[in-house]
Amino acid sequence: MAANVGTVAELVGNNEQTILPEWVGLQKKSGSLQTGRITEGELLSQSRDFLHLLRDGLAKGGNDAANPAYGPARQLLGDISRSRALQGFSPRETATFVFSLKQPLFNALNRNTTLSPTQAAELTWSTTLLLDELGIYTLEVFQKSREEVIVRQQREIAELSTPVVKLWDGILALPLIGTLDSQRTQVVMENLLQTIVDTEAEIAIIDITGVPTVDTLTAQHLLKTVAAARLMGADCIISGIRPQIAQTMVHLGVELNVVSKATLADALAVALERTGRAVTRLKNSVSGSGAHAKLSEKGQ
Amino acid sequence: MDRIPILKFGNALLVTIQVDMHDRLATALEEDLTAKIVEYNAKGVLIDISALEIVDSFIGRMLDNIAAVSRILDADTVVVGMRPAVAITLVELGLSLTGVKTALNVERGMELIKARLRTTESEEDDVEQ
Structure with a gap:
């Protein structure tokens, strides 16, 4: 068995000149270059590097993809996959990179006339397993990179979309945009309460025009x-x-037992009216009636 | 045993909680406050919790209880100076203290109580007339 694996490594080493163009040709055929995200030169150098690392891996680690000898090959695949995920490649395009290597490899195996049919079949099978494993690894990294992108974007959206605006003395507005999940509610609440303390606000208007569904x-x-x-x-x-x-x-x-208005303008009018009485009270310096009016307003 | 001082302020009682509340202290406060409301015929109770950093469900319920008891004894309860973190905790615990009036700081809380006192006085005036 060890001799067999050595054969594949040798095969890859000796036939690089035929395998590499065939492989790159297949990748081009499957449309890797069409989107213009990667140049032919880059593709060629990525393919060549991977082929070398695969050969080293085969020579030292046999056809067990978990063997540490495949570390560099995995590393390269991870890097390629990650950069492709960020560049917006589709999963198919990314996986094709590894899977399209099968055909050139098997062609090279077939051309090698020194192998008996049984040996050739055995080698084909073990190489298939190896490449599948590496292909799956590539997809896993791809998926993980995409998820990281999504998490980062979520965080940025959450930070961007929870501003607390001071509309007037003592009146705050909280224009909510996007779906309100529990995590965002937490951020919104903290922001709002802190701003209430900072600005000594009496009224907060929560505007949900930008909330798609309630x-x-x-x-x-x-x-x-x-x-x-x-x-x-x-x-x-x-x-x-x-x-x-x-x-x-x-x-x-669903019942919101809160004062609700159709538009932000209406809400601001109500808020101004409420705080407006308070302002009048200070001007007249007849604290009695003013404060009374304010309280009866609040008590409603 | 430590007790939280209750200050008389005109017709209102002023309680400033400066230490971390433990359950016994809370129960004692509830009892003292009830007694003082009756003793001074108080119409308003102002509880300042701006120094309180930790409020658990027990303290939350105590505030609710004090408000309920005061209401029966014809006094308004205003809780002032709650910290944002405390407010969030109470809401997450499901205690929105619906029976309690709230204000941002002592000043605003006193305004609320003064207004209530004036209403009561004017009503009494009406009765006299």
Whole structure:
């Protein structure tokens, strides 16, 4: 068996001049170059490097892909796969890189007339297993790289889409954009509460124009935010509920026991009216009636 | 045993919690406060928890209880100065303290209580007239 594996390594070494062009040709045929993300020169050098590392691996590690001798080959595959994932290659294109090596290799095996049919079949089988293993590894790295990209983007979106805006003295606006999951609710809540403390805001307007859907879970998250703001002594107004969303909410039986207005403008008008009385009170310096008016407003 | 001081402030009672609350302290406060409300005929209770960094479900329920008891004894409870982290914790615990009035700081809390006192006085005036 060891002699057999040595044969493949030898075969790859000796026939590099025929295997490499055939392999690159197959890759080109399957459309690796069409998208223009990679040049022919790069493809050629990647293929050549991998072929060399594969030969070394075969010579030292046999056809066991888990053998440490394949470390450099795996490393190269990982790098190629990762860079392709970031460049936007499809999984098929990435996997083709390894799998299209099969045909040139088997052709080389067939051309070798010194092997008996049994030996040739055995070698073909073990090489298939090896290349499959390496191909799967390539796909795993590809998948992992894509997931990393997604996680990073999620984090960036979460950071970008939770601003707390000061609309007026004591009035904050929280324009929510995107789906409200529990993780984002946490960020939104922390931002809002901290801003309430910093600006001593009395009213916070939560605008959900940019929230695509409101289901029971989203409503619960909204209510949590409202409850937390209330504990800090700030009233909340919810605005920007679109007609379809209002209908869905009623159908689902979701109840927001909060003041809600159709648009942010309406909500701001209410907020100004509430805080407006407070301002009048300070001007008149008749603290009695003013404060009374403010309280009755808040008590509603 | 340590007790949390309760200050009389006109018709209102002022409680500033400066230490970390443990359960016995909380129970003692609840009892003392009830007694003082009756003793001074207080119309408002202001609880400042701005120094409180940790609030568990027990303290949360205590605040709710104090509010409920005060309401029965005709006094308003205002909890002021809650920290953002504490607010989030209480909401996550499912305690939104719906029976309690809240304000950002002592100043705003006192305004709420003063307003309530004025309402009561004017009502009494109406009755006298």
